[in-house]
């Protein structure tokens with residue numbers, strides 16, 4: 001396995017972290033308020049995960065401070081850059097807590113391999129924040145502490161990127177369905193109406209794209225079946241409401257999506273679910289994936 005990949009994969013196998021990982025999850029569940037506040041931390045109102053967007057603040061300010069510190073050494077009269085670098089370090093410290101809070105909210109629903117990696121990512125960032133904080137009171141050693149903090153944060157940030165890209169913690173898990181279903185150009189036959197159970201969601205497919213299909217009498221509604229959060233099977237979830245307000249709740253972590261527009265109404269998902277248009281003709285159900293909500 002390539003060196004970088006095996007280096008960043010290592011924390012996912014550190015089972016000694018499991019007691020801490022469990023405690024961190026249980027504590028987040030107890031301390032972080034549910035409902036709207038938790039939704040805000042996940043990024044639900046923005047339709048985008050909040051944690052990676054927030055992470056730009058401590059990263060941007062600390063890297064800017066690092067550049068000023070380098071310039072202070074290289075440029076004649078650069079000592080004057082110490083004050084703005086210190087201000088940027090203070091901004092890094094101030095933005096760490098809300099960034100960590102958003103990450104902690106996302107952490108709760110990750111599986112154990114992801115959680116172990118997230119614990120090491122968080123520990124690295126905690127060390128970085130400690131060094132940045134110490135730099136605010138350090139006098140002549142301030143530049144050294146700021147730089148050390150930013151280097152540690154760089155490693156922790158790279159691990160966070162690995163967690164997102166390699167371990168798929170955070171990305172939209174349903175993005176591919178529109179393309180798998182043929183790009184929504186035409187309606188596809190997904191089977192006889194009479195084969196669908198009344199009032200209970202069932203899985204049907206357009207090609208390789210799974211759909212969650214709900215029959216009520218002679219009408220049918222559907223939504224893509226792979227939850228945008230972490231890929232849970234929506235057709236195993238609970239249906240609520242009627243008409244345009246009908247929703248399905250993911251059985252894995254409780255994200256609730258509206259059939260009509262894919263909107264996330266509750267739970268940890270921040271990305272709306274790709275929607276499906278349906279028709280019934282000659283006793284057959286026709287469907288097409290309309291696409292990711294925009």
Ligand code: FES
Nearest residue numbers: 227230232250253
């Ligand atoms: S997979 Fe997490 S809410 Fe659906």
